[in-house]
Amino acid sequence: MLNIKNLQATIDNKHILRGLNLNIKPGEVHAIMGPNGSGKSTLANVLSGKNGYDIKGEIKYNGVSLSKLSTEERAQKGIFLAFQYPLEIPGVNTNTFLKTSLNSVRKAQGEKELDTLTFLKLIKEKASELGIDEKFLSRQLNVGFSGGEKKKNEILQMKLLQPKLSILDETDSGLDIDALRIVADGVNSYKSKENAFLIITHYQRLLDYIKPDYVHVLSNGRIIKTGDADLGVQLEKTGYSNIV
Amino acid sequence: MKTEDLKNNKEYKYGFTTDVENIRSPKGLSEETIRFISNIKKEPKWMLDWRLKAYNRLKVLKEPDWQKPKYPKIDYQDLYYYSAPKSASDKPKSLDEIDPKILETYKKLGIPLVEQKRLNGIAVDAVFDSVSVATTFKDELTKKGIIFCSISEAIQKHPDLVKKYLGSVIPISDHYFATLNSAVFTDGSFVYIPPNTKCPMELSTYFRINASETGQFERTLIIADKGSYVSYLEGCTAPMRDENQLHAANVELVALDDAEIKYSTVQNWYPGDEKGVGGIYNFVTKRGACRGKNSKISWTQVETGSAITWKYPSCILQGDNSVGEFYSIAITNNFQKADTGTKMIHLGKNTKSKIISKGISAGNADNMYRGLVEIKNKAINSRNYTQCDSLLMGNKCGAHTTPYIKNNNATSTIEHEATTTKINEEQLYYCNQRGLDQEEAVSLIVNGFCKEVLQQLPMEFAVEAQKLVAISLEGSVG
Numbered sequence: 001m002l003n004i005k006n007l008q009a010t011i012d013n014k015h016i017l018r019g020l021n022l023n024i025k026p027g028e029v030h031a032i033m034g035p036n037g038s039g040k041s042t043l044a045n046v047l048s049g050k051n052g053y054d055i056k057g058e059i060k061y062n063g064v065s066l067s068k069l070s071t072e073e074r075a076q077k078g079i080f081l082a083f084q085y086p087l088e089i090p091g092v093n094t095n096t097f098l099k100t101s102l103n104s105v106r107k108a109q110g111e112k113e114l115d116t117l118t119f120l121k122l123i124k125e126k127a128s129e130l131g132i133d134e135k136f137l138s139r140q141l142n143v144g145f146s147g148g149e150k151k152k153n154e155i156l157q158m159k160l161l162q163p164k165l166s167i168l169d170e171t172d173s174g175l176d177i178d179a180l181r182i183v184a185d186g187v188n189s190y191k192s193k194e195n196a197f198l199i200i201t202h203y204q205r206l207l208d209y210i211k212p213d214y215v216h217v218l219s220n221g222r223i224i225k226t227g228d229a230d231l232g233v234q235l236e237k238t239g240y241s242n243i244v
Numbered sequence: 245m246k247t248e249d250l251k252n253n254k255e256y257k258y259g260f261t262t263d264v265e266n267i268r269s270p271k272g273l274s275e276e277t278i279r280f281i282s283n284i285k286k287e288p289k290w291m292l293d294w295r296l297k298a299y300n301r302l303k304v305l306k307e308p309d310w311q312k313p314k315y316p317k318i319d320y321q322d323l324y325y326y327s328a329p330k331s332a333s334d335k336p337k338s339l340d341e342i343d344p345k346i347l348e349t350y351k352k353l354g355i356p357l358v359e360q361k362r363l364n365g366i367a368v369d370a371v372f373d374s375v376s377v378a379t380t381f382k383d384e385l386t387k388k389g390i391i392f393c394s395i396s397e398a399i400q401k402h403p404d405l406v407k408k409y410l411g412s413v414i415p416i417s418d419h420y421f422a423t424l425n426s427a428v429f430t431d432g433s434f435v436y437i438p439p440n441t442k443c444p445m446e447l448s449t450y451f452r453i454n455a456s457e458t459g460q461f462e463r464t465l466i467i468a469d470k471g472s473y474v475s476y477l478e479g480c481t482a483p484m485r486d487e488n489q490l491h492a493a494n495v496e497l498v499a500l501d502d503a504e505i506k507y508s509t510v511q512n513w514y515p516g517d518e519k520g521v522g523g524i525y526n527f528v529t530k531r532g533a534c535r536g537k538n539s540k541i542s543w544t545q546v547e548t549g550s551a552i553t554w555k556y557p558s559c560i561l562q563g564d565n566s567v568g569e570f571y572s573i574a575i576t577n578n579f580q581k582a583d584t585g586t587k588m589i590h591l592g593k594n595t596k597s598k599i600i601s602k603g604i605s606a607g608n609a610d611n612m613y614r615g616l617v618e619i620k621n622k623a624i625n626s627r628n629y630t631q632c633d634s635l636l637m638g639n640k641c642g643a644h645t646t647p648y649i650k651n652n653n654a655t656s657t658i659e660h661e662a663t664t665t666k667i668n669e670e671q672l673y674y675c676n677q678r679g680l681d682q683e684e685a686v687s688l689i690v691n692g693f694c695k696e697v698l699q700q701l702p703m704e705f706a707v708e709a710q711k712l713v714a715i716s717l718e719g720s721v722g
């Protein structure tokens with residue numbers, strides 16, 4: 001599904017990704033761990049098509065070079081990024097945003113756009129699965145949401161848009177214990193043979209709930225170690241010092 | 245303009261002209277022109293005298309030049325001050341009698357009168373060029389004693405009301421453009437709501453500049469008698485053309501004791517092309533008097549069109565406990581310029597005013613909020629709250645805020661907040677990541693920015709206004 005070869009990314013003269021290789025197949029769960037500033041969010045941004053990066057190397061998504069696709073085209077083709085810091089958009093009703101988003105994606109995929117009633121029914125269902133109070137949906141997008149509420153809202157959007165590749169950037173940070181379980185359940189219930197996940201996290205506790213097939217350690221813009229789920233457990237104990 | 249030209253000018257959705265033979269006044273501004281207008285409208289002598297008084301006053305007034313957007317000198321002798329569709333000089337009794345071409349024009353504008361009658365319960369006093377050609381729903385209103393007609397008709401049928409209130413809010417000698425309007429105004433709307441009556445529908449007018457070289461001098465007068473309520477909508481679009489056109493309307497509102505007037509505008513006159521050629525000069529005087537105690541006047545405007553927009557819908561808060569509100573969205577793109585805001589003059593005790601202004605600039609445009617809040621010494625315990633937000637798109641546009649504040653008594657408070665922000669790249673990225681393209685994203689964010697104002701509009705207008713906001717900013721980012 002995703003094939004990254006020798007990826008390099010530079011922004012504002014800062015060389016961040018320095019030859020990164022990664023392959024993800026449908027149905028797989030990959031975890032990326034690594035010290036602060038190692039380039040994890042940068043990788044997520046480069047994959048989802050954020051402007052401003054000078055990029056070398058190759059990223060293929062289902063055989064197509066990503067460099068040819070705009071941010072929204074990538075989203076429409078099933079790449080989803082749960083932001084480390086979800087944005088607030090004042091004045092924009094959460095429901096309006098979600099509906100606009102879903103219909104943009106549906107339209108691009110050649111599906112019928114949903115009318116308001118159908119949409120509301122759907123979103124209510126998805127929200128209740130995540131224990132999100134309906135009241136949030138009529139508030140301004142992320143405005144005044146607590147850190148954890150914002151993160152849950154990201155997972156709600158993931159479940160709504162049904163992406164093929166979901167990149168979660170520290171979605172577990174800032175979640176309380178119950179919310180962590182809800183988010184993890186949300187991810188697990190969305191796991192399937194077709195869907196893949198790239199989960200960026202600092203903590204093993206998320207990986208206790210969502211069992212990764214691979215754990216990668218990113219350091220200084222490169223993947224320096226790859227292992228199975230046990231690598232996460234080991235890192236939790238020893239830290240990065242003896243591998244970095 | 246030929247069809248061929250129109251095809252090349254597809255950017256402006258409403259850019260078309262209707263080919264209707266015109267009756268025109270003599271060219272230029274003169275006593276003869278004024279007599280011609282008054283005569284063709286069969287006006288009584290007092291009205292002609294009123295116009296001439298204004299004209300004489302005009303001779304000693306100077307065109308103001310303190311505004312930010314400058315414009316080439318207007319040759320007032322090169323304009324026509326009256327032009328009417330011929331088919332309307334014999335007033336039609338029903339829609340069937342209206343020139344099919346005019347009806348077609350409305351259809352292009354999305355105002356099918358027949359449909360509107362049936363569907364949305366709006367009484368439409370449609371102004372085609374300078375003369376009202378169709379008025380609907382009159383019967384229903386008449387039953388309640390509500391008068392909704394053209395100002396020309398009101399001069400004939402309700403002279404006492406017109407004499408009493410015309411010029412009572414905007415005096416004849418107020419300022420250059422207001423005085424010019426008083427001398428040569430052609431038509432507009434008149435509304436009178438009798439005591440303790442709630443107008444059962446939104447009243448609305450669609451304006452349209454049609455004939456080439458015709459200045460538009462609309463005159464609107466709305467009176468809400470004691471304990472009454474009315475919501476009035478004004479919307480306009482104009483056809484494509486190259487010459488600049490002057491639009492100097494006067495709108496006067498009077499609210500008596502416990503009365504409320506809500507006046508909403510969506511202004512979408514032709515803004516000129518991407519290079520700044522052509523477009524309407526929209527120099528409008530709008531003023532409301534909260535004359536009675538507990539009265540309220542609320543202005544809401546969405547200004548997206550015109551080459552230059554220059555207007556300050558104002559409230560004079562005379563009655564004790566009266567309330568004035570001003571909600572504004574001004575969008576300028578390409579080479580458009582706006583200098584707009586409001587004046588809130590507090591005279592009565594416990595008077596309150598609220599100003600919410602959202603200015604959006606894109607391209608090479610310039611957007612100025614200019615406002616006056618004046619609390620006079622007798623207006624004890626009065627309050628004003630002002631919030632001015634500016635949103636910039638790109639690096640070549642400008643936003644300016646110039647609030648004038650005069651508080652003459654210690655028991656009153658004036659609060660002013662202002663922000664200027666650039667459209668946020670991270671927000672755009674977030675929207676794009678959710679599948680929205682650049683234009684959808686901009687539209688969403690900007691509509692969010694304007695929300696407090698948009699939600700003041702009546703439903704049927706809000707949707708149109710949201711679309712307009714998006715259309716006006718197309719191509720401004722990315």
Ligand SMILES: Nc1ncnc2c1ncn2[C@@H]1O[C@H](COP(=O)(O)OP(=O)(O)OP(=O)(O)O)[C@@H](O)[C@H]1O
Nearest residue numbers: 011012014016034035036037038039040041042043
């Ligand atoms: N626009 C930029 N200009 C200069 N440096 C940048 C820019 N964006 C990111 N960086 C730097 O690149 C490095 C990688 O940033 P990135 O956000 O990818 O780290 P991360 O691995 O996600 O860290 P964390 O675990 O703290 O979230 C950091 O040192 C950061 O300061």
Ligand SMILES: [Mg+2]
Nearest residue numbers: 040041042084
């Ligand atoms: Mg990060």
